[in-house]
Amino acid sequence: xxxxxxxxxxxxxxxxxxxxxxxxxxxxxxxxxxxxxxxxxxxxxxxxxxxxxxxxxxxxxxxxxxxxxxxxxxxxxxxxxxxxxxxxxxxxxxxxxxxxxxxxxxxxxxxxxxxxxxxxxxxxxxxxxxxxxxxxxxxxxxxxxxxxxxxxxxxxxxxxxxxxxxxxxxxxxxxxxxxxxxxxxxxxxxxxxxxxxxxxxxxxxxxxxxxxxxxxxxxxxxxxxxxxxxxxxxxxxxxxxxxxxxxxxxxxxxxxxxxxxxxxxxxxxxxxxxxxxxxxxxxxxxxxxxxxxxxxxxxxxxxxxxxxxxxxxxxxxxxxxxxxxxxxxxxxxxxxxxxxxxxxxxxxxxxxxxxxxxxxxxxxxxxxxxxxxxxxxxxxxxxxxxxxxxxxx
Numbered sequence: 001x002x003x004x005x006x007x008x009x010x011x012x013x014x015x016x017x018x019x020x021x022x023x024x025x026x027x028x029x030x031x032x033x034x035x036x037x038x039x040x041x042x043x044x045x046x047x048x049x050x051x052x053x054x055x056x057x058x059x060x061x062x063x064x065x066x067x068x069x070x071x072x073x074x075x076x077x078x079x080x081x082x083x084x085x086x087x088x089x090x091x092x093x094x095x096x097x098x099x100x101x102x103x104x105x106x107x108x109x110x111x112x113x114x115x116x117x118x119x120x121x122x123x124x125x126x127x128x129x130x131x132x133x134x135x136x137x138x139x140x141x142x143x144x145x146x147x148x149x150x151x152x153x154x155x156x157x158x159x160x161x162x163x164x165x166x167x168x169x170x171x172x173x174x175x176x177x178x179x180x181x182x183x184x185x186x187x188x189x190x191x192x193x194x195x196x197x198x199x200x201x202x203x204x205x206x207x208x209x210x211x212x213x214x215x216x217x218x219x220x221x222x223x224x225x226x227x228x229x230x231x232x233x234x235x236x237x238x239x240x241x242x243x244x245x246x247x248x249x250x251x252x253x254x255x256x257x258x259x260x261x262x263x264x265x266x267x268x269x270x271x272x273x274x275x276x277x278x279x280x281x282x283x284x285x286x287x288x289x290x291x292x293x294x295x296x297x298x299x300x301x302x303x304x305x306x307x308x309x310x311x312x313x314x315x316x317x318x319x320x321x322x323x324x325x326x327x328x329x330x331x332x333x334x335x336x337x338x339x340x341x342x343x344x345x346x347x348x349x350x351x352x353x354x355x356x357x358x359x360x361x362x363x364x365x366x367x368x369x370x371x372x373x374x375x376x377x378x379x380x381x382x383x384x385x386x387x388x389x390x391x392x393x
Contacts, residue, residue, distance in 0.1 A: 042066055048107060053081075058104045064096050075205055077182040077192075079108040089185035091192060091205035111178045119177045126164045127173075137165050141218065145321035154220070154306060155314045156184070159213035166209035179206050180213040189214055189251065189307065193278035204276075211276050215251065216309075217267040219302040220317070222290055224324035238324045240375060241368035244313050244361065245320075246287040252304035255282040257294030268301035316362045323376060326350060330379050334386060343387055350380040 002025075005013070013022045043066045046057040059080075068074050077089050082105045090098070099105060139158070142150050152158055160180065167176040183206055186192060192205050192214075206214075222237075225245075229236025254263040264270055266277055289295065289304070297303025309317065329346055353376050363369045 043070065053106070053108055056106045056108075059095070059099060059107050061096070061099055064092070064099060067092075073112060076111045077179060077186070077205060078110050079182060079185070080105040081108055082106070087185075088187070089182050093205075094191055111182045112175070114178045114181060116174070119174050119181070122160065123164055123173050123177055126161050137162070145318060145325050150321065151309070151314045151318045153218065154216045154309050154317070156213075156308045156310055159216070159308045163209050163213035166212060167207065176207050176209050176213075180210050183210060183214055188283060189249070190277045190279055190281055190283060193276060206276075208276070211266070213308070215266065215277075215305040215307060217265055217301070217305050219297075219304060220245070220248070220286060220306055221321065222286070224320040225290060238327045238375070240320050240323065241363065241371050242287055242290070243316055243320075243363045243368055243372075245309075245317060246285060246364070248286045248309065248313065249307035250284050250286065250289055250304045251277055251281045251307070252284070252295075252297075253281060255284045255289070255292055255295060255304075257296050262296050262298045263303040264298045265301040265303060265305040267305065268298055270298060270300065312359075312361050315359075319358075319362075323353065323372075326353075327375075327379055330383050334382060337386060343383060347380075347383055347387060350376065350383060354380050 003013075014024070043063050044057060044060075045051065046055060047059050047063050048067065051057075075092055077091055078095055079087065079089055080095060081087055082103060084103070087108070095105060139153060141153055144150060160177070163176050163180050164173045167173040183189075183192060224238050224240045225242050226237025226239070228239050251266060252263045253259075254261075257263075266281070284292070284304075295303065326346065326349060330350075333343055333346070354373075358369060358372055360369075363372070
């Protein structure tokens with residue numbers, strides 16, 4: 001700090017009894033010239049440039065420090081390679097911490113390096129569809145499993161559409177899409193949570209719209225996969241296998257009911273934290289949530305957010321609900337034989353499903369596929385027996 005003061009004040013400040021350490025301008029210049037200068041760090045060639053991947057150098061802490069001084073968009077995602085973990089997508093703070101602990105990583109690309117042709121084509125496709133259909137930003141949730149768009153709101157394709165729509169006017173849609181494409185490769189989305197630098201300034205590895213591309217702020221209806229109620233109640237489950245839905249990630253503030261109050265999703269209005277994930281959240285799978293007896297969800301948000309499903313996962317989720325609905329109808333017919341219900345259409349649909357081959361991509365184990373097929377065949381046999389031998393009224 002430089003102060004211009006009257007001479008008596010300056011003499012007092014420069015005197016020995018003064019509690020402040022002060023120098024004259026001439027003394028300050030001399031001290032600065034005498035002080036050793038820290039070398040200016042530079043990014044080495046072969047780390048972040050266009051060097052072929054096979055010739056890249058492992059990134060060092062010095063490279064990362066230099067990157068922060070020369071790049072305006074340093075806080076983004078990076079595709080990296082390591083011997084221990086193979087390809088990973090990491091935010092810069094996570095990469096810095098791992099390199100500081102001795103990890104050896106080669107940087108392959110940043111989010112901004114993804115090809116324009118790939119990103120722009122998808123953005124134009126989504127923009128054209130939105131203009132042609134004049135769709136609202138938030139589509140209503142569909143509850144009828146027979147509807148072709150059932151489960152669409154949970155899918156990754158819907159996430160892409162939301163990112164492009166929400167990014168208009170507040171950030172570049174192409175940049176948001178690039179970030180989304182890389183962020184999908186992050187194993188634990190909590191690594192993308194809000195971070196702050198040494199000065200307390202907030203650093204967001206992903207823009208806000210990208211969170212809606214990664215997470216569906218709604219819950220899965222897990223009734224088809226819950227056990228069948230012994231009392232035959234209509235609200236019971238069907239015991240269908242979870243298949244490829246078992247490992248789907250769910251993020252909540254309290255998965256096991258450990259804390260006072262109810263569990264919330266990142267988008268809940270009852271949350272006081274910034275939108276997005278952090279290490280304060282629990283990560284559980286659908287398989288774990290199915291057995292979470294103490295989970296107490298918020299009535300507003302449902303308690304958790306769902307990591308968006310792939311197209312195959314949405315297809316199986318829809319098919320499971322359709323089969324569950326058929327099972328509910330068969331149970332109703334079996335419970336009310338005296339009503340003489342016309343079961344022809346129900347029988348035809350069950351025959352069609354029994355004859356169809358379930359896709360191999362729906363199940364991770366052979367026993368799950370057999371369980372699925374046996375369930376449909378048992379429904380068909382039960383309905384056929386009822387139709388062939390109706391009870392007298």
